[in-house]
Amino acid sequence: MKKGERRKKELLEIAYRLFLQKGYEETSVDAIIEEAGIAKGTYYYYFETKEQMLEEVIGMMIEAETEAARQVLQSPLPVPQKIIGIIASLRPSREEAPIEGALMRPENVLMHRKILQKLSDAVTPLLARAVEEGIAQGIFACDNIAERVRMLLVVSNETFDQGRFTERDVAVFIDMAEKLFGAKPGTMDFIRELIR
Amino acid sequence: MKKGERRKKELLEIAYRLFLQKGYEETSVDAIIEEAGIAKGTYYYYFETKEQMLEEVIGMMIEAETEAARQVLQSPLPVPQKIIGIIASLRPSREEAPIEGALMRPENVLMHRKILQKLSDAVTPLLARAVEEGIAQGIFACDNIAERVRMLLVVSNETFDQGRFTERDVAVFIDMAEKLFGAKPGTMDFIRELIR
Amino acid sequence: MKKGERRKKELLEIAYRLFLQKGYEETSVDAIIEEAGIAKGTYYYYFETKEQMLEEVIGMMIEAETEAARQVLQSPLPVPQKIIGIIASLRPSREEAPIEGALMRPENVLMHRKILQKLSDAVTPLLARAVEEGIAQGIFACDNIAERVRMLLVVSNETFDQGRFTERDVAVFIDMAEKLFGAKPGTMDFIRELIR
C-alpha cells in the first residue's frame, strides 16, 4: 500500500468514527481535518466532496461486513447458526465501534439507511445460499428465498438495532424466523442464548 | 377555535407540506414564512424553535392517522381487513400528500423515522385490539400480540414504502402475516387485490 | 426614506468605493461588512448575492450620471459644449471618486465594462437629442446620429479614461468629432481648454 493510500484509509477511519459519534451532517470537514491533523487542502486532495467521502466510508464498511459474512458461511456451523451469525455480525456498532446509540441516533438515520440498504443488497445473496443449504439438508422448506431473507433482515434490524427489546420480542422473532423458512419449532431457539 | 390557533394550524399545514416536499432540514424557516406570508417574528411568536415545530407537525399528523385507524376499527369489516386497512392507511404520502417519493426520500429519513416510531406507538394498541377480536372469533391464534403487531408494521413499512416491491414480496408478506397471527392459509389473500 | 432603505444605500456607497479601490472580484464580502460595521447576515438581508449588489451599485451610478447628463442637456449652453460636457461627466473617477487609476485598473475591467455599456445605453439617446438640436441650428450635418454618438463615446472613453493622452490625441479627437457630426472646423476647438 502506497503512502497516499494509507493516508486515505486513515482518513476514512477517522471519519467513520466521527460520523458514528456525531452523525454525518453534524460532522464538519473542519472537525475531520482537526482530528486527522491535516490541512483543508489535504482533505480535498483525497476526497472531492464530503458526500463522496461518506460513500467511501460506507463502501469500506460494507466490504468488511460482507467479508465477515463470507467467513461465517464457509464455517462448519449448522445452517441456522450460520444465518443468525451473519445477521448478528451486521451490527457494526456492536463489535467495531461500541459507541452507545451510534447508528440508531436520529443524526445517523441517513447514514444508517444507506448502510443498511447496501449491506442488505450485499448480504442477501450470501444468506440465500445458506438457506438453500438448509433446504438441501431438510432443515428448511420454503420458496421465494431472497424475499424471505430480506424480510428477516428488515425485522432484525428494526427490532434489535434500537437496543431496546424484550424477551417477548425475541420469542416472536424466533417464531417468525422458523415459520419464514419452514423450520421445525425450536430450530432457532439457540438465538435466545446468543442475544442475551 | 380562536384566531391565533387557526393561524398556528395553518402554519403547521404549510410546514408539513414543505417538509414532505423538500425535507425537514432542507426547509428553511424563511421558506415557511414566505409561503405563509408572515414575518420572521410572527413565526417565532408561535413556535419556540424549528425543531419544536417539527414535533407539532408530527403530532398533528399522528392524531389524524390514529383517528382514521379508530374509524376503521369501529367499522363492520372482517378483522383481517381491518388490520390491513389500518396498516395501509399509515402511508400519509398516498392519501394525504400525493407527493411522489416524499417520505422515503433521503432528505426525509429523519422525519420519516420520527413519524413511524410515534405512529407505531399510537397505532399498535389499536391493532392489538383488532387482533384480540380476531382471536375471540377464532380467526387468529397467537400470544405476544403487541410484539407481533409491531413486527408486521415494521415489515410493511420497509417492504411497501419504497414503492418497489414484486409479487413475490407480496406473497411472502401474506404468508408471514398469516403465520404471525396463527391464521389459516388464505385468510389474508385479499391483500393481493388491495395492493394492486 | 425608511430605515432599511437608508442602510441599503449606505452599503451601496461603501461597496462602490471599495469596488473602485480594490476591484470587484478583489473586494470580499467580509471587507464590505467590516467597513460597514455590520454582520454577515445583515449584508445578506439586503443583497441576495455579491453579484446582485454589483448590479445595484452600477444601477445607482448610472442613475446619477444620466441625471447629470439631463441637467446639462437642459442648460443654455451651446450644443457642442453640451455634448462634450455630457461626455466629460461620464467619467466618475474624475469628479466623484478621485481614486487614481480606479476604473481603468485591470481589476476593474469587468465593472468598468458593465458600467460603460449601461451608461452608453442610457446616455446615447440624450446625446442624440443634442446632436439633432445642433442639426436644427445648422451647426451639424449628418445621418445615423445614434451610431455616431456611440462611436464618439467609445473613442472618448478609450482615449481619455486611461489618463494618458497627449496634445496630439486631443487634436485628433477634435478633428474626428467635428467630422463625425459634419461641423465646421474649429467648432469643437474649445475642448482643448476644457481638457487641460
Place this chain on the structure above:
Amino acid sequence: MKKGERRKKELLEIAYRLFLQKGYEETSVDAIIEEAGIAKGTYYYYFETKEQMLEEVIGMMIEAETEAARQVLQSPLPVPQKIIGIIASLRPSREEAPIEGALMRPENVLMHRKILQKLSDAVTPLLARAVEEGIAQGIFACDNIAERVRMLLVVSNETFDQGRFTERDVAVFIDMAEKLFGAKPGTMDFIRELIR
C-alpha cells in the same frame, strides 16, 4: 527547439485555449495540468506563477498576430485594403480560435484588455507605415498618424468585436475611417463587402 521548450509551448497553447473557453480567472492550474497530462510540480517547473503564464500566452499570441500583420504589409494589396486587412486580422477569435463569444465574454475581459493593449502597441507602427505609404501615393492626407491609427483600432475593436453591429454602424465606420485619413469618399467602401 529543445525538448523542454517544446513542452512549454505545448502548455502555452493548451492554456490559451482554456483561457479563451473559460476565462483566465476561471481556468485553474489543475485544469491546465489535467488537460496537459502533467503533474503540478511540472507546471511550476515551467512557470513561476499562473499570471506569468498569462503574460507568456499573450506574448505568444501577439507575436503571431504581428507576424501576420507584417505579411499583409508586404503584400501587393492597395493601401486601404492593407490597413483594413491588418485590423481585421486582429480578432483572434475569428481565425485562430473559432470559439464563439470567446474574448468578449465577461470572464475574458481582463485578458482581452491586456491583449488589445499590447496588440495595439505592436501593430500601430505597422499600420502607421501603411498610412504613410498611402500619403505618399496621394490616397491619404493627414497628420498625427499614430494617433489616428490608434483611434481607428479602438473604434474597430469596440464596434466589431461584440459581433453585434448594424449596417449603419458599418456606414459610419467607413465614413469615419475615410475622414480620419483624409481619403476621398468611397475609398473604403470595400469594407462593406469584407464584413458581410
Place this chain on the structure above:
DNA sequence: GATGAATGAGTATTCATTCAT
C-alpha cells in the same frame, strides 16, 4: 399579536503555490 432588521457562528469548497523525493 405582529413586524422585520440584525445577528454571527457555521459550512463546504477552491486554488495557487511549495517542496521533499
Place this chain on the structure above:
DNA sequence: GATGAATGAATACTCATTCAT
C-alpha cells in the same frame, strides 16, 4: 526534468434565532 502529496488562507453564502418597536 518530473512528480504528487501537502498546504492554508480565502470565499461566498446559510440560517435559526433575537428583540426593540
